[in-house]
Amino acid sequence: MTFKIFTEDIEARIKSVNKGNTNISHILNSKKHSISEEEFLTLISEEANPYIEKIALRAKQLTELRHGLVKGIYIPLYLSNICHNDCTYCGFSIKNKVRRKALTAEEISIELTNIYNRGYRNILLVSAERNGFSDIDYLKSAVALAKKIGFQSIASEFGAVDTEQASKLKRAGSDSFVLYQETFHVETYNRVHLFGLKKEYQHRLDGVTRAIEGGFQKVTLGFLGGLADYQFEALSLYRHFKYLQLNHWDVQFSLSIPRLNDAEGAIKSSYPVSDLTLTKLLSAFRISFPEMPILLSTRESKELRDGLTQICVTSLSCESKTTPGGYVQSNEELEQFSIDDTRSLTTLVNDLEKVGLEPVFKDWQIDLNGEF
Amino acid sequence: MLKIGNKTFKSRLMVGTGKFSSLELMGKTLIESKSEIITVSLRRIDLSQGDRRNILDFIPSGVQLLPNTSGARNADEAIKLAKLARAATGTNWIKIEVVPDPHYLLPDPIDTLRATEALVKDGFTVLPYINADPVLAKRLEDVGAATVMPLGSPIGTNRGIKTLEMLKIIIEQARVPVVVDAGLGRPSDAAMAMELGADAVLVNTAMAVSNNPLEMAKGFELAVRAGRIAYVAGLPKTNTQATPSSPIDSHLTGFLSNN
Numbered sequence: 001m002t003f004k005i006f007t008e009d010i011e012a013r014i015k016s017v018n019k020g021n022t023n024i025s026h027i028l029n030s031k032k033h034s035i036s037e038e039e040f041l042t043l044i045s046e047e048a049n050p051y052i053e054k055i056a057l058r059a060k061q062l063t064e065l066r067h068g069l070v071k072g073i074y075i076p077l078y079l080s081n082i083c084h085n086d087c088t089y090c091g092f093s094i095k096n097k098v099r100r101k102a103l104t105a106e107e108i109s110i111e112l113t114n115i116y117n118r119g120y121r122n123i124l125l126v127s128a129e130r131n132g133f134s135d136i137d138y139l140k141s142a143v144a145l146a147k148k149i150g151f152q153s154i155a156s157e158f159g160a161v162d163t164e165q166a167s168k169l170k171r172a173g174s175d176s177f178v179l180y181q182e183t184f185h186v187e188t189y190n191r192v193h194l195f196g197l198k199k200e201y202q203h204r205l206d207g208v209t210r211a212i213e214g215g216f217q218k219v220t221l222g223f224l225g226g227l228a229d230y231q232f233e234a235l236s237l238y239r240h241f242k243y244l245q246l247n248h249w250d251v252q253f254s255l256s257i258p259r260l261n262d263a264e265g266a267i268k269s270s271y272p273v274s275d276l277t278l279t280k281l282l283s284a285f286r287i288s289f290p291e292m293p294i295l296l297s298t299r300e301s302k303e304l305r306d307g308l309t310q311i312c313v314t315s316l317s318c319e320s321k322t323t324p325g326g327y328v329q330s331n332e333e334l335e336q337f338s339i340d341d342t343r344s345l346t347t348l349v350n351d352l353e354k355v356g357l358e359p360v361f362k363d364w365q366i367d368l369n370g371e372f
Numbered sequence: 373m374l375k376i377g378n379k380t381f382k383s384r385l386m387v388g389t390g391k392f393s394s395l396e397l398m399g400k401t402l403i404e405s406k407s408e409i410i411t412v413s414l415r416r417i418d419l420s421q422g423d424r425r426n427i428l429d430f431i432p433s434g435v436q437l438l439p440n441t442s443g444a445r446n447a448d449e450a451i452k453l454a455k456l457a458r459a460a461t462g463t464n465w466i467k468i469e470v471v472p473d474p475h476y477l478l479p480d481p482i483d484t485l486r487a488t489e490a491l492v493k494d495g496f497t498v499l500p501y502i503n504a505d506p507v508l509a510k511r512l513e514d515v516g517a518a519t520v521m522p523l524g525s526p527i528g529t530n531r532g533i534k535t536l537e538m539l540k541i542i543i544e545q546a547r548v549p550v551v552v553d554a555g556l557g558r559p560s561d562a563a564m565a566m567e568l569g570a571d572a573v574l575v576n577t578a579m580a581v582s583n584n585p586l587e588m589a590k591g592f593e594l595a596v597r598a599g600r601i602a603y604v605a606g607l608p609k610t611n612t613q614a615t616p617s618s619p620i621d622s623h624l625t626g627f628l629s630n631n
Contacts, residue, residue: 064581066528068391119424150420217445245475250445252474291475356393361424365415367456368449 002206003243005184005236014231017041024051028058028287035288037238043284044234052280059283059312062290070358072293072315073348074122074155075115078324079103079142080135081336083128085196087182089227089260091322091336092128094195101324102130108142111325112149118345121152121362124178124317129159129197136165140172147173153364155220159198160207166214175369176218177211179204180258184236185228192227208244218252219244220295225278226260226269234281241289254293254315255285261299261337275304279311286312298341305341306351318348374572376409376549377465377497377518379436383408384566385596386438386551388576389427390416391528392585399430401579405589410435411467411574413442414457428461438499440467447486454491466491467521468500476526481508485515492516501553504535509542509550520546521574523554524565528577530557533564543569559588559595566599567607 017038027039035043042048043055080102083092091098103111115123123146127139139158146154156169157178166177183189186201193199208219221240223233241253257278260269273281282294296305296313298320305316321327322336343351349359374381387407392398402410416427417439431437439457444450447470454466468491470483479501485508488500497518502508504522512520522542525531532555533539543550549571556562562573575592582588 064391065530065577068577068580069393070391119422121418121420121422152415250472250474291477353394358392358394360416362418363413363415365443365453365456367452368415368443 002202002209003240004202005186005205005239007186010184010232010235010239013037014041014235017045024048024054028054034290037235037242040238040284040288041231041235043287044231044280048280049276052276052283055283055287056279056311059286060310062286063312063314066290067293067314069356070360070363071309071313071352072122072363073120073345073359073361074124074153074295074315074317075118075120076124076126076157076297076317076320076322077108077111077115078322078326078336079108079125079127079139080130081128081324082130083196085129085198086194087196087198088192088194089182089224102127102135102138103324105141105145107325107329108145109149111327112146112151114328116149116151118319119361120318120345121150122155122364123151123153124155124157125174126157127159136161136168140168143169143172143174147366147369150366152362152366154366154369160204161211161214163210163214166211166216168214170215170369173366173369175216175364175366176220176254177208177216178220178256179207179211180222180224180256181205181237181240182224183227184223184233184240188228205240208240209247212244212248212251217250218254220254220256220293222256222258224260225257225273226271229271230273230277230281234284238285238288241292252291252293253289254295255282255289256295256297257281258297258299261340278304279308282308282312298339299337300340302341302343302351306355309352309357310355316348318343318345374549376499381408381436383593383596384572384600385562385593386411386553386572386574387579387589388574389413389431390442390576391580393580395425395427395430397585398427398580399432401585401589402435403432404586404593405575405579406593408435409438409572411438411440411576414439414453414460415443417457417460419456419460436465437461437463438465438467439463440469440501441487442469442471444470444487445472446470446480447483447490450483450487451490454487454496455494458496464495465497466499468498477528478503478526479523481505484508485511488512488517489515499551504538504542506538506541506545510545513546513548517548519549519551519571521551521553524552524561525555527554529555530578531555532557532561536568539565539568539570559591562592563595563599563602566596567603569603572596 081092082100154174155176156174189201293314295315297317386409389412441450441453470480488498499519501521509520525534551572552565552570553574579585579588
């Protein structure tokens with residue numbers, strides 16, 4: 001049995017929900033372990049907007065109870081922008097005439113060492129999808145290098161791998177896997193993914209399950225805000241989480257909702273997700289899934305990141321470059337998307353400490369990764 | 373005095389080091405709690421001696437460090453972490469946490485038993501974190517666990533003692549100290565555990581995310597002592613009918629011997 005999205009069913013469900021405002025306080029005061037799908041939909045409805053302060057407050061309480069006052073810090077390293085997909089919203093799309101670059105093993109090692117020496121222990125390795133993932137050995141070596149250099153937690157964001165490829169990454173030392181559906185709306189998905197392996201909607205959707213079958217026990221998923229109606233995306237993701245949790249009780253799922261921003265040659269958003277909407281969505285997910293880590297990248301502004309970190313975000317990237325490498329050698333023309341929060345690590349750490357939050361660089365032990 | 377392994381302690385309050393808003397505040401809270409047994413996740417300890425602050429530097433000196441295997445999802449991982457912890461901290465004390473369930477963070481009974489057995493044989497003083505399961509508690513005792521640490525309610529929930537009936541059985545049957553761990557949200561929960569006859573309690577979230585961790589630590593410290601004193605004194609029987617606290621006639625049948 002695989003997980004499927006039935007567009008009309010989701011749309012009908014969203015329409016059917018009673019969005020009476022009187023429900024909001026009732027939902028927020030619920031003593032149950034988690035809220036229902038209907039309650040989730042009420043929280044993310046337009047009618048809930050005036051109650052955002054209350055929703056955020058409940059999210060904050062649950063975040064602090066479960067996750068405490070510590071915030072994980074990580075940094076991404078882009079390995080390659082050589083891409084064989086054509087996605088209309090992405091700067092790495094095969095159609096874009098940008099300079100292509102895949103870091104060599106030596107370059108990866110230099111970048112990783114530089115990052116490690118800045119104090120980071122938690123790294124996210126990112127690569128564009130090359131030729132139906134034929135470069136798995138290349139990615140596997142990058143993971144192994146990160147492990148050797150001393151990173152304590154290594155996340156892989158390399159597209160919708162197959163089970164065997166996932167298994168290779170896991171055994172090389174990667175402990176978490178990241179896969180965004182981009183959009184759950186099939187028609188939109190087909191419209192923005194024009195070419196390449198990524199064109200296959202269901203293959204992408206099943207990618208999480210394959211990663212788990214390959215051995216990953218920590219998986220981050222989400223959608224790209226701005227491609228389709230946010231309520232449609234949020235309910236689809238909610239159902240995907242519920243399905244995955246039921247079928248994989250021992251896997252930890254994390255959430256991230258990046259928003260579309262200006263990339264080289266990319267389309268403008270047809271369904272812009274406002275700051276208010278993003279706050280509402282992340283808060284509603286927090287209230288539905290108190291245990292779930294929530295990540296927020298530097299593509300968002302300092303103000304929004306500071307605000308959401310107080311409410312529900314538990315993990316922040318810092319000093320990110322979205323070009324292959326970029327920490328030792330700067331290559332701005334290659335970037336996937338532009339960064340908004342450009343704070344240095346020292347500044348971010350100070351800003352967190354000022355509001356009573358403790359940045360945590362290490363919250364995993366590499367010895368738990370891979371084979372031993 | 374609380375005796376665990378070959379060591380004795382005045383304090384019956386163990387404290388965890390997660391979730392605090394700063395390492396400085398954590399350190400002060402630990403001092404205020406007067407705790408002599410402090411648990412810390414091996415996965416939070418930076419073994420690379422990097423420039424960043426190390427959580428171990430903020431734990432008061434002179435306490436018994438109790439590294440835990442948080443993050444382990446099976447016995448093999450717990451054993452691996454225990455050995456790393458021993459190498460890194462020099463203590464052979466280990467709190468076994470084997471938690472495959474990321475939602476309610478409930479411990480795995482089978483792998484907890486396996487890890488405990490292996491680590492006891494390897495010379496560790498093992499304190500396993502368990503669900504409130506009396507049979508499991510006995511099985512752990514049989515393989516040499518130094519204590520058992522049953523939960524009051526799921527960790528980090530502050531819901532208090534929801535496993536009351538099973539805790540009573542564990543305490544009644546135990547030949548090793550029983551430490552009620554997890555879910556104790558307020559000092560009265562800790563006092564209740566001590567009144568039941570628990571040998572100690574472990575608290576973390578309730579202090580760490582409190583508005584005032586230092587005062588809350590003090591509150592728990594007092595509550596644990598109060599509960600223990602009451603337990604040792606012997607709790608009075610409860611009654612459904614009112615009884616005068618200053619009896620008018622203390623010899624109801626005195627007239628029988630008047631003749």
